[in-house]
Amino acid sequence: MATLxxxxxxxxxxxxxxxxxxxxxxxxxxxxxxxxxQIALASQPRTSHPFYWAPFVLMGNWR
Known part of the structure; x- marks a missing residue:
């Protein structure tokens, strides 16, 4: 997991x-x-903005 x-x-x-x-x-x-x-976090009014759930990506083996 990474974020920039x-x-x-x-x-x-x-x-x-x-x-x-x-x-x-x-x-x-x-x-x-x-x-x-991410969907669960995005469905909450307080954290629905992409700032809270979108910056994360998986690197390497996704399985």
Whole structure:
């Protein structure tokens, strides 16, 4: 996971926690777990702006 943008600490912690939780509980691929976590964050009024969920990309093996 990488970003070249500034990120907000609290929303980033929420996104990462949600992504890893989804990955372990549902056996999702890394990219699908990230996608679902981003959608969940984007659906909340406080973090719906792309600043909070869009700056993250996966590098390397996405499986």
């Amino acid at each position: 943008w500034k990120v907000a600490d609290s929303s980033t912690a929420s996104l990462m926690g949600d992504m890893y939780r989804r990955r372990t509980q549902s056996s999702l691929s890394k990219i699908e777990a990230l996608r679902q976590a």
